[in-house]
Amino acid sequence: MTETSASTGTEAAPKSPRALARERRRHSAARFWREFRTHRAGLFGLAALALFVLLALLAPVLVGSDVQSVTKAPGQPLEAPSGEFLLGTDKDGRGMLGLLIWGARFSLTVGFLAAALSVAIGTLIGITAGHYKGWYATVIMRITDWFLVMPTLVLAIALASVLSRSIWTIILAIGVTTWPTTARLVRAQTLAVESRPYIERARALGGGHTHIMTRHVLPNVMPLVLAQTTLVISSAVLTEATLAFLGLGDPTVTSWGGLLQDARDAGATTKWWYVMPPGLAIALVALSFTLCGRAVESVLNPRLGASR
Incomplete structure (x- = not known):
C-alpha cells in the first residue's frame, strides 16, 4: 500500500526495508527514553554515571598525568584537607x-x-544451549551450574594470583567468572523465543541454525542482555576494587581499590x-549502575514494572 501526498495528489514512493527498519528503531528508542524518564x-x-564518565574522560585535562x-x-x-588540597594528600x-x-x-x-566479556560469554552460551538442546545443552548447563555454586570472588582471586598483575588479568578474571547468571537468563529467553510459530516457519523455509540464532533469537534476547549488562558492570567495579584492595591489581595504575590498599598498607585507615x-566513589558508581539496570529492566519488561 503506497502513501499519497496530500498537496500534489501523487503517490509517494514506498519506503525501502532499510528505511522502515531505521524508522522503527527511532520510534523504539524514543519510546524507550519516554518510559525511562518516568x-x-x-x-x-x-x-x-554521566558525571563519572565525563570526569574519567577529562582527567588528563583536569588534573594531568x-x-x-x-x-x-x-x-x-x-x-589534611585544605585550600590547596581539597581532599588532603596520600602517603606520598x-x-x-x-x-x-x-x-575513575x-x-x-x-x-x-569485564562486563562486556562476561555478557558476551553468557549470551553465546545461553543462546547455543537454548537452541541446540540435547547432550550439548546438558553438558554446558552442568558446567554453568558448577560456576554458579562456586564463589565468584574466590575464582577471580585464584586467576588473578596465578597470572601477571595487569589490567587485562583483572578483566579476564572478572569476565570468565561472572557469566553464568547471564547464560541462564539468556537460555530461558531463548527457549521462550524458539517456541514461537515464526521460528517454525523460518525452519520450514530453510533457515539454518546460524540464521535463526542471529536473525531471530539474538534480537529478541538483546533487551534482556542490555539490562543484565548494567548490573554486571556494577558487580565488575566492586570486584575490581576488591582485587585491588587485596593487592592483586595492577600496581602501575591508579584505581579506587588501589587507593584503599595504599591507605591500609600505610596504616592510615584513620585518615x-x-x-x-x-x-564512596565505588559505592556510588555501583549504585548508579544498579539503579540504571533496574530502570531499564522495568522499561523492557512492562509486567515487572506493573508489579512494583
Whole structure:
C-alpha cells in the first residue's frame, strides 16, 4: 500500500526495508527514553554515571598525568584537607582529589570491559544451549551450574594470583567468572523465543541454525542482555576494587581499590580523607549502575514494572 501526498495528489514512493527498519528503531528508542524518564531513580543513576564518565574522560585535562607521579608530589604525606588540597594528600604527598579523578579511568574501564566479556560469554552460551538442546545443552548447563555454586570472588582471586598483575588479568578474571547468571537468563529467553510459530516457519523455509540464532533469537534476547549488562558492570567495579584492595591489581595504575590498599598498607585507615572518598566513589558508581539496570529492566519488561 503506497502513501499519497496530500498537496500534489501523487503517490509517494514506498519506503525501502532499510528505511522502515531505521524508522522503527527511532520510534523504539524514543519510546524507550519516554518510559525511562518516568523512573526517577534511573535518571539519578544515569546522571551520576554521566558525571563519572565525563570526569574519567577529562582527567588528563583536569588534573594531568603528573598527579600520579610520586617524585613530583606537591604536598607532604597525609596532609589534611585544605585550600590547596581539597581532599588532603596520600602517603606520598599526592593530592587525593586528582588521584580520585584519575582512578575513575581505570575502575570504569575495567568495569565496562569485564562486563562486556562476561555478557558476551553468557549470551553465546545461553543462546547455543537454548537452541541446540540435547547432550550439548546438558553438558554446558552442568558446567554453568558448577560456576554458579562456586564463589565468584574466590575464582577471580585464584586467576588473578596465578597470572601477571595487569589490567587485562583483572578483566579476564572478572569476565570468565561472572557469566553464568547471564547464560541462564539468556537460555530461558531463548527457549521462550524458539517456541514461537515464526521460528517454525523460518525452519520450514530453510533457515539454518546460524540464521535463526542471529536473525531471530539474538534480537529478541538483546533487551534482556542490555539490562543484565548494567548490573554486571556494577558487580565488575566492586570486584575490581576488591582485587585491588587485596593487592592483586595492577600496581602501575591508579584505581579506587588501589587507593584503599595504599591507605591500609600505610596504616592510615584513620585518615578519613584517604579512605572515605574512594570508598564512596565505588559505592556510588555501583549504585548508579544498579539503579540504571533496574530502570531499564522495568522499561523492557512492562509486567515487572506493573508489579512494583
